[in-house]
Amino acid sequence: MPQYDLTNKIAQHLDRHMIFPLLEFLSSRRIYDEKTILSKKLELLNDTNMVDFAVDCYRNLYSDDDIPEHLIEKRKLIVNELVELRDSVSPFIDLFEREDVKKLLETDRDHTVILDHLRNNYSEYNPDETIPILYRFAKFQYECGGYEKTSSILDAYRILVPGNDKHIGDCMWGKLSSDILTQNWEQSLSNLIQLREWIDKSDKDGFLSSLQILQQRCWLIHWGLYVYFHHPKGREQLIDLFFSHGESYLNAVQTTCPHILRYITAAAIISKRRKNIMKDLVKIIQQESYNYRDPITELVECLYVNFDFDGAQVKLRECDQVLANDFFLAGFHDEFIENARLFSFETFCRIHQCITIKMLAEKLNMTNEEAEKWIVDLIRNARLDAKIDSKLGHVVFGAQAISPYQQIIEKTRNLTMRVNAVSLAIDKKMRNVDNLGNWNKTTSE
Numbered sequence: 001m002p003q004y005d006l007t008n009k010i011a012q013h014l015d016r017h018m019i020f021p022l023l024e025f026l027s028s029r030r031i032y033d034e035k036t037i038l039s040k041k042l043e044l045l046n047d048t049n050m051v052d053f054a055v056d057c058y059r060n061l062y063s064d065d066d067i068p069e070h071l072i073e074k075r076k077l078i079v080n081e082l083v084e085l086r087d088s089v090s091p092f093i094d095l096f097e098r099e100d101v102k103k104l105l106e107t108d109r110d111h112t113v114i115l116d117h118l119r120n121n122y123s124e125y126n127p128d129e130t131i132p133i134l135y136r137f138a139k140f141q142y143e144c145g146g147y148e149k150t151s152s153i154l155d156a157y158r159i160l161v162p163g164n165d166k167h168i169g170d171c172m173w174g175k176l177s178s179d180i181l182t183q184n185w186e187q188s189l190s191n192l193i194q195l196r197e198w199i200d201k202s203d204k205d206g207f208l209s210s211l212q213i214l215q216q217r218c219w220l221i222h223w224g225l226y227v228y229f230h231h232p233k234g235r236e237q238l239i240d241l242f243f244s245h246g247e248s249y250l251n252a253v254q255t256t257c258p259h260i261l262r263y264i265t266a267a268a269i270i271s272k273r274r275k276n277i278m279k280d281l282v283k284i285i286q287q288e289s290y291n292y293r294d295p296i297t298e299l300v301e302c303l304y305v306n307f308d309f310d311g312a313q314v315k316l317r318e319c320d321q322v323l324a325n326d327f328f329l330a331g332f333h334d335e336f337i338e339n340a341r342l343f344s345f346e347t348f349c350r351i352h353q354c355i356t357i358k359m360l361a362e363k364l365n366m367t368n369e370e371a372e373k374w375i376v377d378l379i380r381n382a383r384l385d386a387k388i389d390s391k392l393g394h395v396v397f398g399a400q401a402i403s404p405y406q407q408i409i410e411k412t413r414n415l416t417m418r419v420n421a422v423s424l425a426i427d428k429k430m431r432n433v434d435n436l437g438n439w440n441k442t443t444s445e
Contacts, residue, residue, distance in 0.1 A: 002031055004294050004322045009259050013222035015177050016044045017142070025327040035061060049082075049143040051075040082144065085137040089153075092130045095122060096156055111160055131160050135167055142174060151178040151187075169216075172198060176223060185231040192224050196241070203248070204427065217252040221260055228267065229328040235267040243277045250284065258292035261285060265296050266329055269339050278304065295319045299340065303347045312344050313365050341366075342378070357393045368393075 007026060011019045020041065027037050038061040045054040051074055055067055095101055095118065104117055115127050138153040154175045161168065176191040199216045202208045208216065224241070228234035242250050242264055253260045261284065268281055282304045285297045295318035302312040319340065323333045348355070361371035375388060375395055387396045 005031060005325065006259050006262065007327070009257070010222055010225070013218055013257065016047065017181060018177060018223065018226070019044060022327050029325050031325060049078045049140065050145045051078060053145065078144065082140060085133065085140055088133050089130060089137050092125050092134070093153070093156060095125065105159065111162055114159060127160065131157065134160070135171070138174065142178060147178040147181040151175060151182065154178065169198070173219070180223065180226045183230070185227060188227045189231050189234070189237065192220070192227050195220055196245070214252055214255065217249055218256050221249065221252065221257065225263060225328050228263070229331070235271045238264065238267045239271055239277060243280060254284070254288060258288045261288060261292055262294055262296050263328060265300055266332070266336060269343060270332055270335055295322050303344055307347070309344065309348055316340055316344070316365065354394055354396045357395060360395060
């Protein structure tokens with residue numbers, strides 16, 4: 001279903017190295033012509049140091065042609081520069097394997113203490129000269145596709161520089177990308193949280209402009225998709241990002257990338273915490289429906305806005321294809337369909353006290369036997385308050401009363417988010433007032 005493929009929109013916000021897994025997935029699904037995908041790979045590889053990969057793509061694309069001379073020459077230059085950089089920094093990196101340095105790193109992460117220790121005990125190495133080369137080496141390794149090596153080098157670099165180093169932002173992004181591409185999901189989640197905190201702090205301190213902050217948040221959302229749909233707790237983290245950390249990330253989605261609503265909606269359906277956020281999510285889906293729609297968001301509209309259960313079943317069948325051809329959601333196909341059926345069923349129960357198993361089977365796109373077994377399992381697992389009348393073939397539902405405790409949670413759960421938003425707005429206004437006062441004072445002097 002090419003009309004629902006988001007690869008082009010997502011790729012605009014990714015580092016070029018992170019696009020290759022998406023292209024490999026599209027190739028396996030045969031959504032596009034293979035030559036088109038190979039051409040795109042070759043185009044992306046032109047600005048990297050992965051010459052061997054580029055040669056393989058060229059051979060597959062132009063099997064009858066000789067390898068271009070410029071690729072052969074480029075490979076020689078890259079190998080020479082890589083050897084030169086590695087020789088410059090390898091002895092310095094090896095210092096981190098010495099026992100005294102290891103013990104120091106375990107007890108003290110202050111970069112000044114570590115640098116003083118290196119200067120006093122290993123005077124043959126000059127950190128002031130080597131640290132800039134270390135950054136260049138990490139970037140060069142990354143462009144060569146050495147992601148694991150890049151991650152370890154950037155770890156060393158961050159230990160040796162202060163928190164306000166000019167490359168600290170690039171270093172954090174490079175670390176996240178490297179760990180994602182090596183599928184180190186635990187470390188990637190940690191990197192993602194650190195980056196979010198750094199972006200929020202930069203916004204609060206005025207370190208970056210409003211446009212830069214918006215761009216950084218947009219990158220974080222898109223790069224984070226790899227983590228959110230691979231880490232075991234990723235779906236919960238995605239929901240927290242948009243519904244527990246203020247409105248800044250939701251604003252970024254509505255401003256620059258409404259297609260991310262697909263993944264927020266999918267996470268809400270897959271996650272066990274969906275009931276806590278569905279009301280807010282439905283409002284956002286309705287607000288952005290003129291700007292972005294797909295079967296996943298339309299499924300929620302059918303159930304929560306229109307109560308169109310026949311339309312919901314049509315959308316669920318379309319979702320089946322969308323999920324199978326989406327890189328991030330393909331692994332959750334069965335889980336999504338199962339939860340969406342339950343989702344539809346729960347909504348249907350709210351407006352009915354008694355329904356026939358035959359009608360239920362039609363609404364859930366199941367046979368009568370499958371529907372009855374499915375309901376029995378829900379009742380057995382205490383997920384449904386209902387009884388089955390086998391003689392009449394009816395399902396009779398119990399009361400769906402909401403407890404006072406749940407009502408209090410619904411009323412108060414967004415207070416913290418709103419208070420934080422007001423606090424940030426006041427801080428920004430106070431800074432503007434202070435800046436205006438300082439400017440007036442300077443002008444009068």
